[in-house]
Structures are given as C-alpha cells and as structure tokens.
Amino acid sequence: MAVSVVMPELGESIVEGTIVRWLKNEGDPVQEDEPIVEIMTDKVNTELPAPASGVLKRILAPANAVVRVGQELAIIEAGGEADHETTPTVTEQASESVVLAPPPVPDTAGFYAPSEPVSSTAEGTEARPAPTPAPPAGDGKRAGRGLFLSPVVQKIAREHNLSEQELLSIQGTGAGGRITRADVERYLAQRAAVPQPTPAPAPAPQPTPAAAPREGEEIIPLVGMRKAIAEHLARSYQTAVHVTTVIQVDVSRLVEFRERNKESFQQQYGVRLTYTPFFIKAAADALLEFPMLNASLVGDQIIVRHYVHMGVAVALGEKGEEGLIVPVIRDAHKKSIVELARELEAIAQRARAKSISLAEVQGATFTLTNPGSYGALIGTPLINHPQTAILGTYAIVKMPVVINDMIAIRPMMHLCLSYDHRLIDGMYAGRFLQRVKRAIEEFEFFR
Amino acid sequence: MREVTLLEAIRTAMWEEMERDPNVFLIGEDIGRLGGAFGVTHGFLERFGPDRVVDAPISETAIIGVAVGAAAMGKRPIAEMQFMDFISCGFDQVVNVAATYRYRSGGTVSLPLVIRGPSGGYVGGSLYHSQQFEAWFFHVPGLKVVQPAFPDDAYGLMKAAIRDNNPVLFFEHKFLYRRIKGHIPQPGEDFIVPLGEARIRREGTHLSIITYGAMVHFALEAAQQLETEGISAEVVDLRTIKPLDMETIFHSVRKTSKVLIVYEAPLTGGVGAEIAARLAEHLFEWLDAPIMRVAAKDSFVPFAEPLEKFVLPSVDDILMAARQLAHY
Numbered sequence: 001m002a003v004s005v006v007m008p009e010l011g012e013s014i015v016e017g018t019i020v021r022w023l024k025n026e027g028d029p030v031q032e033d034e035p036i037v038e039i040m041t042d043k044v045n046t047e048l049p050a051p052a053s054g055v056l057k058r059i060l061a062p063a064n065a066v067v068r069v070g071q072e073l074a075i076i077e078a079g080g081e082a083d084h085e086t087t088p089t090v091t092e093q094a095s096e097s098v099v100l101a102p103p104p105v106p107d108t109a110g111f112y113a114p115s116e117p118v119s120s121t122a123e124g125t126e127a128r129p130a131p132t133p134a135p136p137a138g139d140g141k142r143a144g145r146g147l148f149l150s151p152v153v154q155k156i157a158r159e160h161n162l163s164e165q166e167l168l169s170i171q172g173t174g175a176g177g178r179i180t181r182a183d184v185e186r187y188l189a190q191r192a193a194v195p196q197p198t199p200a201p202a203p204a205p206q207p208t209p210a211a212a213p214r215e216g217e218e219i220i221p222l223v224g225m226r227k228a229i230a231e232h233l234a235r236s237y238q239t240a241v242h243v244t245t246v247i248q249v250d251v252s253r254l255v256e257f258r259e260r261n262k263e264s265f266q267q268q269y270g271v272r273l274t275y276t277p278f279f280i281k282a283a284a285d286a287l288l289e290f291p292m293l294n295a296s297l298v299g300d301q302i303i304v305r306h307y308v309h310m311g312v313a314v315a316l317g318e319k320g321e322e323g324l325i326v327p328v329i330r331d332a333h334k335k336s337i338v339e340l341a342r343e344l345e346a347i348a349q350r351a352r353a354k355s356i357s358l359a360e361v362q363g364a365t366f367t368l369t370n371p372g373s374y375g376a377l378i379g380t381p382l383i384n385h386p387q388t389a390i391l392g393t394y395a396i397v398k399m400p401v402v403i404n405d406m407i408a409i410r411p412m413m414h415l416c417l418s419y420d421h422r423l424i425d426g427m428y429a430g431r432f433l434q435r436v437k438r439a440i441e442e443f444e445f446f447r
Numbered sequence: 448m449r450e451v452t453l454l455e456a457i458r459t460a461m462w463e464e465m466e467r468d469p470n471v472f473l474i475g476e477d478i479g480r481l482g483g484a485f486g487v488t489h490g491f492l493e494r495f496g497p498d499r500v501v502d503a504p505i506s507e508t509a510i511i512g513v514a515v516g517a518a519a520m521g522k523r524p525i526a527e528m529q530f531m532d533f534i535s536c537g538f539d540q541v542v543n544v545a546a547t548y549r550y551r552s553g554g555t556v557s558l559p560l561v562i563r564g565p566s567g568g569y570v571g572g573s574l575y576h577s578q579q580f581e582a583w584f585f586h587v588p589g590l591k592v593v594q595p596a597f598p599d600d601a602y603g604l605m606k607a608a609i610r611d612n613n614p615v616l617f618f619e620h621k622f623l624y625r626r627i628k629g630h631i632p633q634p635g636e637d638f639i640v641p642l643g644e645a646r647i648r649r650e651g652t653h654l655s656i657i658t659y660g661a662m663v664h665f666a667l668e669a670a671q672q673l674e675t676e677g678i679s680a681e682v683v684d685l686r687t688i689k690p691l692d693m694e695t696i697f698h699s700v701r702k703t704s705k706v707l708i709v710y711e712a713p714l715t716g717g718v719g720a721e722i723a724a725r726l727a728e729h730l731f732e733w734l735d736a737p738i739m740r741v742a743a744k745d746s747f748v749p750f751a752e753p754l755e756k757f758v759l760p761s762v763d764d765i766l767m768a769a770r771q772l773a774h775y
Binding site: 150151152154155174175178179181327 | 704731732733734735737774775
C-alpha cells in the first residue's frame with residue numbers, strides 16, 4: 001500500500017518550505033515516526049517523520065525544492081518490501097494520502113466562497129434568491145488579519161473572482177484601513193488597464209546570476225530563514241519610524257549578586273544564573289507601567305497589551321552564521337527569576353538544536369536582544385515588527401563614573417531602546433528606560 | 448411659470464382644483480373669514496362661498512368626520528388641521544374610519560379625502576405646534592402620506608392628492624411655507640406630481656441621504672458643504688412618504704452603497720426605521736457601511752430656541768454623520 005508523505009501545515013502563515021535534505025534515500029527502509037526529511041520554512045527548520053513503516057519508494061521533491069503545503073513529497077510503500085512496481089497509480093496516491101499534521105487551517109477562516117455566484121437580477125431585489133446558508137466555516141465577515149469586508153465588497157470580490165490574496169493586497173482607504181467598495185472598484189479598473197495574462201502575481205524579480213560566480217565569489221540562493229529574516233526586517237524598517245534612546249545603568253549590585261550566587265543557584269535550581277532573566281523581569285515589569293511600548297499599530301488601531309510575551313533573540317551557530325530566532329517567554333510579567341532562567345535556558349537550547357516549535361516563536365509583544373553577549377558596547381536594534389519597541393542590553397564594562405563628585409570604577413551597561421516614533425514619544429521612552437534602570441540598579445532578588 | 452412660495456403653491460393648487468371640480472370643498476377652523484391661521488385659504492370664501500369653504504367648530508373629530516362622510520357620498524373634501532399636531536383629536540376618524548372605509552365596504556366605496564395642515568418645528572412653536580406625526584399614519588394601511596419640500600412638488604402633489612380616490616394626509620412644513628420659493632407651471636398645463644414617486648434633488652456618488660420635508664433643505668445645505676470636503680452626497684427627496692418609492696431609493700443605494708436617512712421626527716420608530724429595515728433586508732449585499740440615521744432626539748420639541756435646536760436635527764448633525772459614513 002502506497003502512503004504519501006505530504007508537506008504539512010507548519011504554522012498559520014506558512015505556505016511553503018524548502019527541502020533541506022533527505023535523511024533517507026529511495027529504497028531505504030523507514031520506521032513510522034522516524035525522521036526522513038529536513039524541511040526549512042520561514043519560521044523553523046523541522047524534520048518530518050515517516051507517516052508509516054515501510055520502504056521509501058520514491059522521492060518526489062528533491063533537496064532545495066520549494067514545496068507548498070499539501071504537496072506530495074514522497075511515497076512510502078507501507079508494510080513490506082520494496083516492490084519493483086515503479087508506477088504507482090494516481091488513485092492509490094490520492095486515496096492513501098496521509099497528512100502529517102492536522103488539516104490546514106486557512107489564514108482566513110470564513111472567507112467568501114468564490115464558487116457560489118449569486119445571480120444578480122437586473123433590477124428589483126425581489127428576484128434575489130433567499131439567502132443561502134453561510135459559506136463553510138465562519139460567518140464570512142472577517143478575513144485574515146482582522147480585515148472586515150463589507151457585504152458589497154464581498155459581493156464584488158465574488159463576482160470578479162478576486163482571489164483572497166488579491167483582495168488583501170488592495171490598500172484600504174476606509175476606517176482602520178478597511179477595503180471600501182471604491183477601493184475594490186479602483187483595483188478592478190487598474191487590473192483591467194494593465195494586461196495581466198496570469199492571475200497570479202508575478203514572482204518578485206530574482207537577481208538570477210547571469211553566469212557562474214566569478215573567481216573568489218560564491219552565490220548563495222536567498223531561501224528559508226535568511227529570506228524570511230530579510231523580508232521581515234525590511235518590512236519592519238520600512239514601516240516603523242525607528243528612533244533609539246540610550247541610557248547607562250550601573251550594574252554593580254547585579255554583578256555582585258551574580259558572582260556571589262551563581263554556583264549555589266546552579267546547584268539549587270539546576271540552571272545557570274545569567275543576567276538575562278533579570279533584564280527580562282525588569283523590562284516586563286516596566287512594560288506593565290508603560291503599555292504603549294507593548295502595543296502594536298495595526299491600521300488606525302493601537303492594540304495595547306496588558307500582558308508581556310517577551311521575545312528573546314537567540315543567535316544560531318558558532319559565529320551567528322546560521323541566523324537568528326526569537327523564542328517567546330509567555331506571560332513573562334508573571335514569572336519569577338528562577339522560572340525565567342529555567343525557561344530561557346530550555347528555550348534557547350531548543351532554538352539552537354532547531355527543535356523549537358512554531359508556537360514557541362510566535363506572539364511576542366516586545367523583544368529583548370543582548371548584543372552584550374558578544375561584547376557590543378552600544379547599538380540601535382531593529383524593531384521586531386509589528387511590535388513597537390525592542391530593548392538591547394549591551395556589554396557590561398567597568399568604567400570610571402562620577403559619584404558624589406568623586407570618580408569611581410563601576411560596571412556599567414548601556415540599555416538601548418529602539419521604538420516606533422509613530423506611537424512613542426521620546427519622553428515616554430526615556431521614562432521607561434529610567435524605570436528599567438532603577439529596577440536593575442536597585443534590584444532585590446526575588447524568586 | 449410663476450414664482451411662488453411653498454404656501455402659495457399649495458393655495459394655488461387647491462384654488463385651481465376647486466375651479467376645475469365643483470365637488471372639491473374646504474372645511475377647517477378659521478379657514479373662511481380669517482383665511483386660515485397661516486393664510487393658506489386667503490380669499491377662498493369670497494371666491495367659492497360658504498358652502499365650499501366651511502368654517503368649522505373647534506373639533507377635529509367633527510371636521511374629519513364630516514369630511515369622511517362627504518367623501519363617501521362623492522365629494523372631494525380638503526380638511527384643514529390648523530396645526531397637524533391637533534390631528535390626534537380626530538385620530539379615530541383617520542385610522543379607524545377613513546383608512547378602513549374602502550376595505551370595510553368591500554371596495555365599493557372610495558374615499559377621496561385630503562387632510563392637510565402645517566407641521567414641523569424650527570419656528571419656536573413649542574410642544575403642540577412643532578410636531579411631525581407622519582410616522583403614526585405611516586403605520587396604518589389604507590392611508591397615503593405626503594410631505595413636499597419644494598413649491599413645484601407641493602403644487603403637483605396637492606393636485607394629485609385631491610384627485611386621488613383614497614385618504615391622503617398632506618403634511619405642509621410651516622418652516623418652509625414662506626422661506627422656500629420656486630416656479631410652478633401656468634394654470635393651463637395641468638401639472639401633476641404622481642403620489643409615490645421620490646425625486647433625486649442632488650446627484651452624488653459617495654453616499655445617499657434619504658429624507659423628506661424640511662430636512663431636504665438641510666441635507667442639500669450639508670451636501671454643498673460636503674462637496675467642498677470632497678464628499679459627493681446624493682439627496683433623495685421622498686416627497687411621498689407612503690407609499691415609499693423603494694425603486695428610487697434602491698437605485699440610489701446601489702450606486703453609493705452608503706446610506707444616511709434623515710427625518711425630523713423622534714428617532715425611535717420613525718419612517719427612517721422602516722427604510723433602514725427594507726434596505727438591510729433587500730440590499731444587504733450592496734452595503735459598504737452601516738445604515739445611519741439622523742433624527743430628532745426622543746423628546747418633545749422645547750420652546751426655548753437653544754433647546755429646540757438641540758432636540759431637532761441640524762445641518763451639523765447631518766454633516767457629522769455624513770463624514771463618518773464617507774470615511775467608513
């Protein structure tokens with residue numbers, strides 16, 4: 001019996017992935033749940049387990065292939081030996097497809113049903129058929145990203161077979177960026193004016209190398225995580241109005257505390273005592289008092305959170321050459337230093353082992369980055385869109401400082417807060433930093 | 448063409464109909480010797496005599512009752528309410544007698560009756576001289592309800608009302624009586640505005656303001672202001688409130704997809720509520736925004752001018768709602 005290996009849904013916004021490598025070759029025996037292929041997506045790298053025991057009969061998507069969710073990647077001849085029938089019938093494949101993950105949940109549950117045109121009578125609404133039952137899944141009012149589509153917009157979209165992607169690409173001019181009837185009609189007029197034989201949007205122009213790389217150069221395709229980071233940061237930089245404010249913190253107490261307690265802490269709690277949990281705690285507490293830094297600007301609406309999901313940037317690879325991932329510590333404002341330390345270590349380990357789940361990298365409301373870990377003295381971190389601010393903790397360096405008109409040597413650290421100036425004014429950011437600074441300088445150890 | 452006020456247009460229509468048809472006669476308080484509280488029937492007694500211009504006692508029940516009986520016998524009475532507010536005294540004659548007559552008689556008796564009179568606020572008339580009661584009669588089968596906003600419509604609709612074989616309630620807005628001037632055709636042209644037809648008084652593309660009576664002028668003023676803000680508002684003057692001209696309303700809303708309904712009566716249970724319901728029912732798929740209403744607050748009309756302005760809808764109220772709708 002042939003069983004298909006299908007590209008699973010790996011997250012709410014993931015539509016495709018790249019085959020990194022096959023861990024099994026054609027003809028190899030495989031056990032159910034044994035990893036057989038490594039896949040890279042915009043968010044995570046993951047290994048797919050075999051859906052059934054048997055023999056890997058055919059690989060349909062070779063390494064480096066970009067595969068869409070739901071695409072068939074390979075066929076396993078389940079149960080027995082590899083047979084030599086090399087042409088599996090289509091019906092076999094179709095009927096025996098096994099999806100590895102729960103069935104895909106579209107980003108836009110309850111989008112209009114494009115296949116159900118309502119007969120539009122010329123005049124007089126009396127002839128309109130009785131309202132048909134709502135399209136499957138949902139009330140049909142709300143598309144992804146919280147977009148509201150008015151009845152007339154849905155109607156026009158349906159009549160013109162506008163794809164969901166096309167519709168969402170329209171710049172809304174209504175309240176909260178709502179797509180109005182005029183917006184859709186303008187779009188349709190423009191679409192009609194520009195002859196576009198293919199309905200699908202043309203792929204972004206790829207600077208394909210005209211020839212082989214020149215001497216001393218190599219060419220790496222922009223794929224997977226690197227591509228996601230590139231697009232994400234570019235969008236963030238283009239969207240948010242970045243400003244960075246810097247403050248100096250005297251970390252004497254913290255350094256002293258850590259030196260004194262790091263061994264006992266490790267023994268007692270089984271986790272290394274680093275500075276980061278203290279910074280997370282200080283920032284999370286301050287964010288509750290300065291919630292605008294914990295907000296997102298979406299259209300004309302500011303979503304303010306009174307909870308803190310703290311993203312913590314983790315560089316991957318010895319030299320950071322393998323990219324960066326931002327695991328999330330949920331409800332950081334409710335957690336003690338010990339809990340934060342434990343969770344941080346666990347999550348960072350999983351990130352480095354590339355075994356982190358998508359859920360663990362989604363939903364951050366604010367980000368903490370620690371360039372101090374590689375000695376950076378000061379910097380201007382980039383906001384993790386659609387968040388509003390990011391706090392960088394920089395290298396702790398002993399410096400001469402003036403205290404009571406005397407020069408003293410103190411371990412000092414820069415806190416650099418980049419924030420979206422559209423939402424945050426300088427004073428608010430400054431007050432937040434002072435609040436964090438005070439929490440660190442005057443900290444009491446609390447579990 | 449003759450340039451007349453809205454009041455003169457109504458007077459002229461009645462005069463010409465009385466000249467044309469001897470069955471047409473007037474009955475009301477102070478309409479003969481005084482010529483009417485607002486002077487609408489000025490000169491009628493001298494021209495048509497006391498048999499056709501009947502000064503009645505102060506009893507709306509009697510006035511309407513007599514008119515109903517006369518209509519049933521083949522006359523074409525025009526009963527004047529000195530203020531439309533007072534029609535409540537004759538309410539039973541209107542809704543239980545006049546409205547039901549044709550139905551009760553199995554269609555054998557028609558009732559060519561007009562009940563007319565001044566209504567509406569904005570003149571410091573206070574509680575009992577400012578009300579807009581059209582919604583009460585809008586609710587009753589068997590009645591037609593009219594409120595013109597321009598002299599030509601008032602002239603043509605009054606003629607149509609007099610010639611109609613059913614009871615017609617003709618609300619004349621006293622704020623417009625002498626404020627609004629316009630041209631009406633020469634006597635020989637026999638100009639009629641059919642009952643049940645709305646008129647688009649201003650074309651627009653961004654939103655439809657559906658209204659009637661004095662609010663038509665408020666809406667037109669608002670639309671002019673909105674145009675300077677880049678908002679194109681269409682103004683639909685219903686002219687006849689019942690039966691509603693849904694075809695014209697639907698046509699406008701299919702064009703604009705956004706609706707603002709304006710009426711002078713209290714918001715709750717007003718004519719606009721019915722229009723909103725029909726739009727939601729039949730044109731749901733054409734809507735690009737919530738249906739909005741501007742109307743009087745659910746209160747009585749106060750005497751004090753600032754309070755009257757506060758309670759009744761204003762041009763500013765219309766502007767605010769229209770802007771909100773346009774930017775939705």
